[in-house]
Amino acid sequence: MSKTIKIMVADDHTLFVDGLCGLLALQPDFDIIGKASNGKEVLHFLNSRLPEVLIMDLNMPILDGQITAEKIVGSFPSIKILVLSMYNAPSLSTRLKSIGIKGYLPKDTDADLLFSVIREISSGNYYFREKEKYIPGLNRFAETDAFLKKYNLTHREIEILKLISENLSSKQIASKLFISLFTVDTHRKNMIQKLKLSGKTDLIKFAIQNNLWQKQF
Numbered sequence: 001m002s003k004t005i006k007i008m009v010a011d012d013h014t015l016f017v018d019g020l021c022g023l024l025a026l027q028p029d030f031d032i033i034g035k036a037s038n039g040k041e042v043l044h045f046l047n048s049r050l051p052e053v054l055i056m057d058l059n060m061p062i063l064d065g066q067i068t069a070e071k072i073v074g075s076f077p078s079i080k081i082l083v084l085s086m087y088n089a090p091s092l093s094t095r096l097k098s099i100g101i102k103g104y105l106p107k108d109t110d111a112d113l114l115f116s117v118i119r120e121i122s123s124g125n126y127y128f129r130e131k132e133k134y135i136p137g138l139n140r141f142a143e144t145d146a147f148l149k150k151y152n153l154t155h156r157e158i159e160i161l162k163l164i165s166e167n168l169s170s171k172q173i174a175s176k177l178f179i180s181l182f183t184v185d186t187h188r189k190n191m192i193q194k195l196k197l198s199g200k201t202d203l204i205k206f207a208i209q210n211n212l213w214q215k216q217f
Helices: 014-024 039-045 065-075 092-097 111-122 146-151 153-167 169-176 181-195 200-209
Strands: 005-010 030-036 054-058 080-085 103-105
Touching: 005 014, 005 039, 014 030, 014 111, 014 181, 039 065, 054 065, 054 111, 065 080, 065 092, 080 111, 092 103, 092 200, 103 111, 103 181, 153 169, 153 181, 153 200, 169 181, 181 200
Parallel strands: 005 030, 005 054, 054 080, 080 103
Antiparallel strands: none
């Protein structure tokens, strides 16, 4: 029988935390013991219970993820920290490793990889997702593309937005892209927030207005 891994999740987006915890709870070897919306709440929780794996965002109010991680590594070295963040700067992995963080994944990671990484770092291993390399003719996306920078959208979000504009359901998109339904819904919510829209209809209008089906990212 697999060892149960005690997990805590910290992120200031309540819907994301609740959705992620619900997804993790479906795994028989995961035990969700706590949630927090900022670093101060994390440290307060650790006074009473210690998770084996702490999944944490970097951008949180009151006390951000980096400062929180530094305090935890110094006071609770047994806790393995996995950063789950939208940040993906080239120097990020190096900085996180220097703090003592065990792993990093972008928030557009699919569920199966997240589960695997949690189990890896709980066993004492490291996992840092490397940025995809650009290969002419193979990679359709250009990091310097003005459209992506203008709207702060990721390549995966654009991919999903195109499929939303074709009126595909979240379930159909998940099947087409070989990702989880939770991942699709998370991207949908992130796009609505980034673009300051109100729902699926506005997402479709945005895609049509910007001729996304004609753009090659």
